[in-house]
Amino acid sequence: xxxxxxIAAGEVIQRPASAVKELVENSLDAGATxxxxxxxxxxxxxxxxxxxxxxIRYEDLPILCERHTTSKLSTYEDLQTIKSMGFRGxxxxxxxxxxxxxxxxxxxxxxxxxxxxxxxxxxEHEPRPCAAVRGTQIMVENLFYxxxxxxxxxxxxxxDYPKIIDLISRFAVHNISVSFSCRKHGANRxxxxxxxxxxxLDAIRTVYGVSxxxxxxxxxxxxxxxxxxxxxxxxxxxNANYVAKKTTMILFIxxxxxxCTALKRAIEVVYSATLPKASKPFIYMLISLPSEHxxxxxxxxxxxxxxxxxxxxxxxxxxxxxxxxxxxxx
Ligand code: ADP
Ligand code: MG
Numbered sequence: 001x002x003x004x005x006x007i008a009a010g011e012v013i014q015r016p017a018s019a020v021k022e023l024v025e026n027s028l029d030a031g032a033t034x035x036x037x038x039x040x041x042x043x044x045x046x047x048x049x050x051x052x053x054x055x056i057r058y059e060d061l062p063i064l065c066e067r068h069t070t071s072k073l074s075t076y077e078d079l080q081t082i083k084s085m086g087f088r089g090x091x092x093x094x095x096x097x098x099x100x101x102x103x104x105x106x107x108x109x110x111x112x113x114x115x116x117x118x119x120x121x122x123x124e125h126e127p128r129p130c131a132a133v134r135g136t137q138i139m140v141e142n143l144f145y146x147x148x149x150x151x152x153x154x155x156x157x158x159x160d161y162p163k164i165i166d167l168i169s170r171f172a173v174h175n176i177s178v179s180f181s182c183r184k185h186g187a188n189r190x191x192x193x194x195x196x197x198x199x200x201l202d203a204i205r206t207v208y209g210v211s212x213x214x215x216x217x218x219x220x221x222x223x224x225x226x227x228x229x230x231x232x233x234x235x236x237x238x239n240a241n242y243v244a245k246k247t248t249m250i251l252f253i254x255x256x257x258x259x260c261t262a263l264k265r266a267i268e269v270v271y272s273a274t275l276p277k278a279s280k281p282f283i284y285m286l287i288s289l290p291s292e293h294x295x296x297x298x299x300x301x302x303x304x305x306x307x308x309x310x311x312x313x314x315x316x317x318x319x320x321x322x323x324x325x326x327x328x329x330x
Pocket of ligand 2: 022025026089091
């Protein structure tokens with residue numbers, strides 16, 4: 001059974017960056033306004049995510065890392081919402097099958113926190129009282145220690161740290177009421193560091209640099225034709241002065257970090273048609289639409305989504321991008 005669990009867990013947590021994404025999303029769901037990430041050996045040795053969120057209650061600790069344990073079901077009305085938000089109650093459990101997980105947490109009004117380690121879905125010992133300030137710290141050590149082939153592949157391919165930095169950068173740009181930091185273990189300088197309550201453009205400037213923020217234009221569009229998908233899009237896109245060899249597309253749908261290759265390609269097409277001499281674009285886009293219009297079911301672990309009425313939605317966005325580029329170009 002344990003082998004089956006491990007294989008399933010390895011599907012949910014495919015690489016260190018996927019563990020980081022799940023941990024940071026949990027911190028955001030816990031209402032954290034400060035999240036810091038520490039990484040050792042590209043996450044294979046250590047991933048540590050600390051937040052100042054609402055913490056985990058003592059009585060929830062024994063089952064915290066059991067599969068399908070989630071505290072989020074009651075807060076979302078229907079299964080569809082849960083599915084589309086990716087609330088599966090599988091992330092933490094999976095991490096305990098492929099790594100060593102230690103949780104330190106304190107809830108509001110408690111005098112001390114608790115620390116407990118998990119292995120293969122269960123607590124290794126009773127929670128131990130410990131000093132804690134506020135929120136939760138989750139440590140994942142020796143990820144894939146029991147998946148030798150996976151570890152080897154990850155060690156020989158390039159280190160996951162740049163992927164983790166990229167991920168935190170995206171979260172930081174989107175969640176402007178949260179301060180983020182991400183550093184390598186032992187480093188005294190953070191590689192991403194944002195302060196809460198800045199403007200979106202400030203966040204982009206802090207994370208991606210002045211030269212990027214300078215060349216961005218605000219964009220917004222919506223489509224309230226009830227026959228089509230009811231959606232709203234806001235964001236920033238680069239103008240003709242922006243220079244880059246690769247497209248940066250930061251996409252959040254209903255507040256979840258996702259990827260939509262079809263949309264990305266469609267926007268690139270507009271750029272090359274409208275600004276033939278310009279480089280690849282920088283795009284930050286926030287789309288909100290009814291959750292039943294988002295399908296993340298293609299693969300439970302993939303960030304790639306498909307959308308209902310995807311073609312018409314993409315067309316609407318293309319039109320908005322095109323007119324923005326045309327106006328800026330004249
Ligand atoms: P899900 O996020 O789908 O509910 P996870 O396996 O990611 O499942 O997390 C399981 C549960 O652990 C969450 O529902 C939540 O109750 C709790 N949890 C995990 N991380 C945190 C955190 N940083 N702060 C508070 N609670 C957390
Ligand atoms: Mg989660």
